[in-house]
Structures are given as C-alpha cells and as structure tokens.
C-alpha cells in the first residue's frame with residue numbers, strides 16, 4: 001500500500017440472504033482523489049459504500065485504512081476513522097431539530113450533567129454551514145415537513161462536521177437544484193485541495209466525467225472497470241455498465257409544441273402560504289408542461305398542490321370539466337397520478353411489499369363484479385409491473401426497504417401504469433434511475449402524450465424538461481417568472497438567465 005493510498009479494499013463479499021450484492025470487490029482510493037462509482041440500479045453501489053461507512057458488515061474480504069485493518073461495526077466507528085457518508089435514503093430523524101440531527105450520536109461534547117447545551121451546539125453547527133458555504137437551514141427547526149433538498153443539506157452538514165478524510169456521497173446531486181449542485185462541486189474541489197478523498201455515486205454520466213478523477217464501474221455486484229476519467233468517455237462507461245452499446249438520444253426529436261386545445265387541468269391563482277404565490281396555468285390534452293427553478297422557486301410544491309395535498313390560501317385547481325380537486329381522494333377519483341420526488345416519505349409504504357405498493361392505486365379497478373378483489377389479480381398486476389420495469393427483486397412479496405433506490409423509484413412510477421389516467425404529475429421521475437430505465441421512462445412519457453394524457457413534469461434536470469416539455473414554466477421565489485414554448489428560446493442558457 002503506497003503512502004498515497006488512504007483506503008484499500010480486497011476481495012470484499014456481501015450477501016443479503018440469496019442476493020450476492022458485492023462479489024470479490026477490489027478498490028483503491030488515493031488521498032485527494034475524487035472517485036466516481038457507477039452501475040445499473042441494483043448493481044451493489046450503495047451496499048459497497050455502506051460497508052465502508054459501517055452501516056453493514058462485510059461477509060468476506062478486507063479493508064485497509066491508512067495501512068491498518070479496518071472493519072467498522074457502526075457508522076459512529078467509521079466516523080471515528082474519519083469516514084462519513086451521505087446516504088441515498090434519508091438519514092435524518094424527523095422529530096428532532098436540525099442542530100441535534102447534525103450531531104446525533106455525538107452529543108456528549110455538548111452535554112454536561114445530562115443536559116445538552118443547545119446554544120453551544122447551534123453555534124458549532126452554524127460554523128459548519130459557514131465553513132462549507134452551505135445554504136442556510138433553520139438550525140432550531142424540526143426536520144418534519146422539510147423538503148428533500150434541505151434534508152440532504154443537513155445530512156451533508158452532519159458528514160462534514162466530522163471533518164472527514166473520506167466523504168461518501170450516495171446520489172446526493174439528483175436531490176439538489178442547480179445552485180446547490182454547483183455549491184457541492186465547489187465543496188468537493190475544496191476537499192480535494194485539502195488532500196481529502198471523496199467517493200461519489202451518480203447516475204449522471206456527464207456529471208461524473210466532469211467531477212471525478214477516476215471511475216469504478218460495478219455490474220451485478222462485481223467491479224467490471226476501473227479507469228482514469230481523463231482516459232474514458234460516456235459511451236465507454238455505458239458499455240461497461242450494461243455490457244452492450246446504448247448510445248443515442250432518448251428525448252423528443254421534435255422542436256414544436258404539439259398538443260390539443262382541450263384544457264384537462266386548470267390552476268387558478270393558487271397561493272400556498274410560504275410556498276406559492278398567485279400561480280395560474282392550464283395543461284392540455286397530450287401536453288407535457290414542464291416546471292423548473294432554483295431551490296426556493298417552489299417547483300416541488302406545484303405537484304403536491306395540484307394533487308390536493310397542500311392547504312390553499314386562495315385559488316383553485318379544477319379539471320377541464322369543472323370538478324374541483326380539493327384533496328388526494330378527489331385527485332385519485334379523477335384519474336390523476338402523482339409521483340413525488342420524496343418517494344420514501346410521500347409515496348411508498350416502505351415496510352410493505354412490492355405487491356402492496358403496486359396495487360394500492362388500482363384497488364378499485366381490480367375489484368371483480370362481486371366487489372371483491374381476487375388475489376390472482378393482485379399478483380398479476382404486480383408481476384406485470386415488475387416485468388415491464390425490470391424491477392430487480394427476489395419476488396413481488398419482497399419488502400420495499402430491501403430494494404435498491406432506483407428499483408424503489410421504478411415501483412413509485414410503475415404503480416400508476418395500470419390506471420386509466422387523465423393527468424400525470426411527475427416530480428423528478430428519473431431521480432436515482434440508471435440510464436436504461438431513464439430511456440424507458442421517457443418512452444412512457446411519450447406514449448402518455450400520444451394517448452392524450454396531460455403531464456406536469458417538475459424537474460431539477462434542465463436537460464430533462466428541455467428534452468421533453470411542450471411548454472416550460474420557469475419559477476422564482478414561489479412565483480411564475482416566464483413561460484417558454486418549445487419553439488421559442490428553448491435552451492439551457494435562456495432558461496438559466498430567467499431562473500437566477
């Protein structure tokens with residue numbers, strides 16, 4: 001092991017029951033290196049980082065940290081070895097304040113005679129935010145109800161507060177908006193300059209090529225490639241990931257808006273306190289209406305509100321026929337679907353099975369003439385969803401919490417496919433999915449458009465909304481800034497100018 005090497009992994013294996021999640025993994029991480037880790041959904045990336053971070057123990061093999069054997073029994077032990085991870089699933093405790101979450105498990109340093117000195121803790125947490133130029137989050141506020149982006153920033157602050165020599169980032173960028181993504185890249189460069197190391201998982205190959213020094217590719221739990229970033233290309237990485245060529249475009253090829261005049265859903269002057277201010281728009285039959293904006297723009301409140309999940313201060317959401325959507329049961333009855341960004345907290349029953357999650361929105365449709373639901377129908381529908389979306393699982397009875405993040409997202413989306421939809425509300429639908437599934441999701445959106453479904457596409461990925469939308473509403477500070485049609489200035493540059 002050279003003096004340059006901080007971590008060496010040799011012959012690592014990890015099993016979850018019958019699933020061989022990591023197979024004979026070898027990996028070397030140097031000081032000051034930013035390493036990208038990539039692979040299809042379920043290829044074992046999170047499992048690998050989780051073992052380095054002390055979340056799981058490995059079954060065979062060894063890890064050597066700074067020349068010494070390393071086998072952390074807990075995340076706290078990993079923290080003591082100066083290793084911290086921002087996990088893919090949300091790792092914060094809802095019913096505790098932000099400040100406490102940052103030092104959770106390490107409150108001793110702020111305690112005397114059983115009481116926590118909250119003032120001292122808050123001051124120390126504020127210093128972490130300042131030192132790393134993190135966007136402010138109210139440190140005394142409870143985590144409950146915070147958006148996914150703020151939650152991720154709290155997790156990042158917690159990881160940085162241990163002053164890590166190795167920072168592990170599991171798909172954090174896809175939870176961040178453009179401005180905070182740029183902050184994160186700056187932060188990674190700063191760590192690199194300090195001689196610290198980062199392992200970052202992202203499904204965005206272009207992003208990985210831009211930010212990493214080296215890239216390790218996993219397929220079915222095994223390392224199939226380990227390359228210098230400067231010596232590879234996006235196509236080569238994709239080839240290593242899936243074992244075949246998958247180049248080509250997956251967005252729309254046309255450059256004009258193309259939809260019927262028929263209004264399917266109308267939002268009139270909606271205001272949600274602290275989130276949205278006087279928003280009005282129509283979505284038409286066969287239209288994809290995009291929403292984009294920076295972190296405080298309010299785009300992620302749009303989906304919730306349209307689906308009847310926010311308390312309106314004023315205004316209304318109605319279908320073209322006049323039916324008002326006042327709550328989620330109204331939306332479900334009116335054949336609307338909502339795929340939220342925060343799948344674990346807002347969409348999925350995480351401790352229930354794939355079958356229970358897949359069938360819930362379609363229970364009405366699954367009733368026979370007797371009014372009873374046949375178990376065979378439940379099974380058939382779930383098996384079809386698993387098959388169509390290639391969900392990697394041991395079977396339809398597997399619990400959601402045993403699925404990889406991307407496979408959870410496939411269930412989040414796939415459970416709506418069996419319904420006859422009028423309106424489809426998608427908030428970051430490709431968050432956490434690999435390149436192959438991304439392509440499939442875009443083909444589903446194109447099919448939905450051809451079938452006359454009105455789609456609202458909210459996204460932090462500019463290329464995604466530009467690639468798919470007929471019209472794009474750019475938002476800023478909870479208000480609509482500008483609506484741009486597909487045949488107008490539909491470029492990243494012109495949209496960013498309006499966003500900032």
Ligand SMILES: Nc1ncnc2c1ncn2[C@@H]1O[C@H](COP(=O)(O)OP(=O)(O)OP(=O)(O)O)[C@@H](O)[C@H]1O
Nearest residue numbers: 016021041042043044045046047402403404405406
């Ligand atoms: N706690 C668990 N119990 C059972 N199986 C698990 C558990 N965690 C992961 N697995 C399985 O291990 C395999 C690898 O999962 P992992 O989460 O490491 O994949 P990944 O490459 O990070 O995927 P993604 O890109 O979707 O996040 C998958 O088949 C997954 O279902």
